[in-house]
Amino acid sequence: xxxxxxxxxxxxxxxxxxxxxxxxxxxxxxxxxxxxxxxxxxxxxxxxxxxxxxxxxxxxxxxxxxxxxxxxxxxxxxxxxxxxxxxxxxxxxxxxxxxxxxxxxxxxxxxxxxxxxxxxxxxxxxxxxxxxxxxxxxxxxxxxxxxxxxxxxxxxxxxxxxxxxxxxxxxxxxxxxxxxxxxxxxxxxxxxxxxxxxxxxxxxxxxxxxxxxxxxxxxxxxxxxxxxxxxxxxxxxxxxxxxxxxxxxxxxxxxxxxxxxxxxxxxxxxxxxxxxxxxxxxxxxxxxxxxxxxxxxxxxxxxxxxxxxxxxxxxxxxxxxxxxxxxxxxxxxxxxxxxxxxxxxxxxxxxxxxxxxxxxxxxxxxxxxxxxxxxxxxxxxxxxxxxxxxxxxxxxxxxxxxxxxxxxxxxxxxxxxxxxxxxxxxxxxxxxxxxxxxxxxxxxxxxxxxxxxxxxxxxxxxxxxxxxxxxxxxxxxxxxxxxxxxxxxxxxxxxxxxxxxxxxxxxxxxxxxxxxxxxxxxxxxxxxxxx
Numbered sequence: 001x002x003x004x005x006x007x008x009x010x011x012x013x014x015x016x017x018x019x020x021x022x023x024x025x026x027x028x029x030x031x032x033x034x035x036x037x038x039x040x041x042x043x044x045x046x047x048x049x050x051x052x053x054x055x056x057x058x059x060x061x062x063x064x065x066x067x068x069x070x071x072x073x074x075x076x077x078x079x080x081x082x083x084x085x086x087x088x089x090x091x092x093x094x095x096x097x098x099x100x101x102x103x104x105x106x107x108x109x110x111x112x113x114x115x116x117x118x119x120x121x122x123x124x125x126x127x128x129x130x131x132x133x134x135x136x137x138x139x140x141x142x143x144x145x146x147x148x149x150x151x152x153x154x155x156x157x158x159x160x161x162x163x164x165x166x167x168x169x170x171x172x173x174x175x176x177x178x179x180x181x182x183x184x185x186x187x188x189x190x191x192x193x194x195x196x197x198x199x200x201x202x203x204x205x206x207x208x209x210x211x212x213x214x215x216x217x218x219x220x221x222x223x224x225x226x227x228x229x230x231x232x233x234x235x236x237x238x239x240x241x242x243x244x245x246x247x248x249x250x251x252x253x254x255x256x257x258x259x260x261x262x263x264x265x266x267x268x269x270x271x272x273x274x275x276x277x278x279x280x281x282x283x284x285x286x287x288x289x290x291x292x293x294x295x296x297x298x299x300x301x302x303x304x305x306x307x308x309x310x311x312x313x314x315x316x317x318x319x320x321x322x323x324x325x326x327x328x329x330x331x332x333x334x335x336x337x338x339x340x341x342x343x344x345x346x347x348x349x350x351x352x353x354x355x356x357x358x359x360x361x362x363x364x365x366x367x368x369x370x371x372x373x374x375x376x377x378x379x380x381x382x383x384x385x386x387x388x389x390x391x392x393x394x395x396x397x398x399x400x401x402x403x404x405x406x407x408x409x410x411x412x413x414x415x416x417x418x419x420x421x422x423x424x425x426x427x428x429x430x431x432x433x434x435x436x437x438x439x440x441x442x443x444x445x446x447x448x449x450x451x452x453x454x455x456x457x458x459x460x461x462x463x464x465x466x467x468x469x470x471x472x473x474x475x476x477x478x479x480x481x482x483x484x485x486x487x488x489x490x491x492x493x494x495x496x497x498x499x500x501x502x503x504x505x506x507x508x509x510x511x512x513x514x515x516x517x518x519x520x521x522x523x524x525x526x527x528x529x530x531x
Contacts, residue, residue, distance in 0.1 A: 028348070029351075329430045
């Protein structure tokens with residue numbers, strides 16, 4: 001069960017944001033103090049209303065108790081828009097969650113709750129100054145009765161969806177809190193293990209004589225002061241015993257010096273929390289969808305660590321739902337532009353195009369890249385001229401993309417610049433990149449470096465491989481010599497067919513052309529001049 005959309009009204013700076021689509025990876029971008037953090041905090045609050053493994057499930061009454069309001073951290077005085085508090089003393093903050101259910105989940109819902117849904121479940125949460133309420137939005141003929149079964153619906157949601165929120169301001173305490181909550185969830189599995197329960201009973205039996213002795217001693221003393229006291233008893237409640245054991249874990253990080261996680265830097269603590277989330281989502285989500293909310297993942301991280309984190313977040317979004325706020329172009333979703341939500345002037349809406357996202361983030365692109373969504377990176381200007389002409393000629397669709405400037409070609413001026421140029425295009429200019437490199441030592445070394453740094457993947461790099469060459473090859477090896485033979489003769493007076501070494505298939509094009517020019521007495525001329 002996944003979240004399809006989320007709405008919020010009158011929460012902090014957000015007066016109205018309706019039906020924000022939540023995809024596998026949703027990215028909120030916008031200027032500072034425009035409401036990005038408030039939106040994701042509102043999303044976390046709405047999910048936390050229904051409880052979780054550490055909280056009681058919403059009771060059968062739809063009215064929200066003070067304890068439930070407390071666990072979400074909602075405060076009307078702080079969270080209801082201040083400029084409306086005097087005008088609307090009875091005003092309410094409203095959150096709406098819409099869940100998408102699978103066919104199996106729809107059947108489970110009908111069996112559990114007793115009502116059939118039409119594919120979605122929508123719940124509305126309202127927080128007033130003194131009270132709150134949860135209702136189910138209209139779902140067929142039986143929708144009125146659904147809100148009366150809120151306890152069953154709450155358990156249905158809790159069993160399938162949970163949220164983890166990592167705020168932008170990550171103090172040691174807040175990071176450790178996230179880590180502890182994840183550890184508690186992982187360790188709680190043991191509480192269903194009979195051997196674990198037996199061990200705890202044994203501990204309780206060993207503790208009880210000491211507690212009884214302490215109880216008797218304290219009772220004797222207290223009766224002297226308060227004769228009306230009949231009994232004093234020390235007891236360790238089972239749930240508290242479980243909780244204490246869950247929370248007694250210390251995380252040691254050894255990066256040359258073994259140190260407790262709480263004494264590490266902010267970046268390490270943030271990454272530890274995300275690593276635990278990744279583990280939980282992969283190994284023990286136990287049928288739940290994790291909604292992972294991370295504010296400004298780039299905070300406290302070195303640029304290279306940001307690339308590694310981006311890879312981790314991409315993996316998480318394949319199995320769970322990820323919601324980010326960011327000021328960094330690196331974390332923008334380039335493949336699904338509409339999953340980037342622009343938050344500006346207290347309004348949230350999907351981005352229309354990459355150019356709009358660039359404008360919001362203050363990214364300045366050069367004229368030839370202003371509209372580019374995909375950039376083909378090649379090694380030299382000659383490759384750029386030739387490949388653009390060939391691609392336009394071979395495909396009307398690609399010709400149209402070049403004309404609209406959605407597709408552009410950039411040259412590196414040498415394969416060694418690949419990591420720098422690809423990183424600049426992606427991280428600063430929000431362009432998707434692919435590269436075509438010579439199939440030689442320099443091209444392979446540049447590719448290996450870009451892959452190791454997490455800037456490009458192997459799937460985004462293609463080598464100009466001439467299958468009839470035993471060794472290295474270049475882009476020029478893919479051209480039929482008949483295309484340029486007469487032109488070279490006309491420009492340089494070199495007949496490439498007269499030099500037998502030109503046909504030596506063990507060498508790449510530039511290594512064959514050099515001797516051909518030398519044989520014709522044309523030494524010192526460039527064989528890389530655009531034709």
